[in-house]
Each structure stands twice: as structure tokens, then as C-alpha cells.
Amino acid sequence: xxxxxxxxxxxxxxxxxxxxxxxxxxxxxxxxxxxxxxxxxxxxxxxxxxxxxxxxxxxxxxxxxxxxxxxxxxxxxxxxxxxxxxxxxxxxxxxxxxxxxxxxxxxxxxxxxxxxxxxxxxxxxxxxxxxxxxxxxxxxxxxxxxxxxxxxxxxxxxxxxxxxxxxxxxxxxxxxxxxxxxxxxxxxxxxxxxxxxxxxxxxxxxxxxxxxxxxxxxx
Numbered sequence: 001x002x003x004x005x006x007x008x009x010x011x012x013x014x015x016x017x018x019x020x021x022x023x024x025x026x027x028x029x030x031x032x033x034x035x036x037x038x039x040x041x042x043x044x045x046x047x048x049x050x051x052x053x054x055x056x057x058x059x060x061x062x063x064x065x066x067x068x069x070x071x072x073x074x075x076x077x078x079x080x081x082x083x084x085x086x087x088x089x090x091x092x093x094x095x096x097x098x099x100x101x102x103x104x105x106x107x108x109x110x111x112x113x114x115x116x117x118x119x120x121x122x123x124x125x126x127x128x129x130x131x132x133x134x135x136x137x138x139x140x141x142x143x144x145x146x147x148x149x150x151x152x153x154x155x156x157x158x159x160x161x162x163x164x165x166x167x168x169x170x171x172x173x174x175x176x177x178x179x180x181x182x183x184x185x186x187x188x189x190x191x192x193x194x195x196x197x198x199x200x201x202x203x204x205x206x207x208x209x210x211x212x213x214x215x216x217x218x219x
Contacts, residue, residue, distance in 0.1 A: 032110035
């Protein structure tokens with residue numbers, strides 16, 4: 001056998017030694033799922049055995065966690081829930097933890113025995129975004145000034161100051177930072193043109209310039 005075959009090193013270790021090494025890494029790096037473990041393995045290829053080896057030795061990732069006395073986060077358990085039950089569970093968790101983005105959810109879901117973002121996407125597809133778009137309760141707490149300030153910042157970030165297209169804005173804006181345009185219009189009781197005027201833009205003048213430019217380009 002080749003001495004540089006790293007699997008031989010792991011094969012020579014007994015279960016207790018392996019569990020001690022892996023447990024130390026899991027605790028140090030806050031690893032809770034096999035996916036997180038794989039990500040760590042890619043960055044530190046020689047530090048821990050492969051998932052393939054773990055499955056060979058302990059039957060499965062969950063089998064290893066059980067031996068270590070750690071909670072398992074098996075996506076299969078979520079299949080027992082109906083869509084309505086799972087959505088209620090997740091949205092309640094999001095509300096209680098004041099989670100405002102999918103990225104934030106992904107970071108803390110595993111440690112709280114909640115379904116992973118991947119599991120939710122497989123189950124609900126693009127509808128997962130709506131779990132984090134429950135802005136109605138948040139928007140009530142924000143003043144018009146705060147909303148308009150965020151709106152202008154987002155327009156600048158998207159480089160839409162010379163365009164001010166509501167359609168483009170709706171397609172590009174960060175829904176983790178702002179509620180929808182229609183929610184803002186409802187809250188402020190203003191249409192898009194009036195909102196633009198409130199934050200310092202002459203929407204009509206910019207629109208006329210766009211029309212003239214398009215006519216010029218077409219000739």
C-alpha cells in the first residue's frame with residue numbers, strides 16, 4: 001500500500017481516537033451538519049477524515065453524531081411535517097429570533113434544530129423568500145423618514161439615479177433591507193413619482209430625458 005494514502009492513517013485509528021479528533025473539530029468550528037463538515041474538509045483536507053470514511057466506520061453522519069452524544073439534524077425528520085406545519089414552525093422561529101435574511105437563518109438554524117435553508121428550498125422553492133419578506137410588522141415600526149432614507153440609499157446602490165425605473169428597482173432591490181415598493185407606497189400614501197420627489201429626484205424630468213434619449217438613439 002502507498003504510504004501517502006491518507007485514508008490509511010484514519011483506518012489505523014480506533015473509534016475512540018477518531019471520535020475524539022472529530023468531536024474537537026466540531027466543537028471548535030461550530031459544525032453541526034454534514035454540509036458544514038464538508039466545507040471544513042475542503043479547506044483543511046488533512047485535518048479530518050472524509051465523509052465517505054465516516055459513513056464506512058459509523059454507518060452514517062447521524063450515526064457518528066449519536067455516538068458523540070450530539071443532536072442530529074436529519075432532513076428526513078422534516079418530511080413528517082405538512083407544508084403548513086413546517087412553514088409555521090420556521091416563520092415562528094424567524095420571528096422569535098428576529099432573523100432578517102436567509103444568510104442569517106442559515107448561520108443559526110443548525111444549532112437550533114431547525115431545517116436547513118437547503119431543505120426549505122427543496123421543499124418550497126422560491127417561496128422560501130416569502131418567509132423573510134414578512135416586512136409588514138417591521139415596516140409599521142419604521143418612520144416614513146427611515147423608509148425613505150433606505151429607499152434613496154438603495155437607489156444609489158443600484159445606480160438607478162439617472163433612471164428611477166420602478167420596474168428595474170423591483171427586480172434588483174435587496175428585499176432583506178427594504179419592504180416592497182407597494183408596501184412603502186401604502187405606508188406613506190404616495191405613488192412612485194411622489195416618493196421620488198420626497199427623496200430629492202425630479203422623476204418627470206428624468207423620464208422626459210429618457211424618452212428624448214431613446215428617440216434620438218432610434219433616429
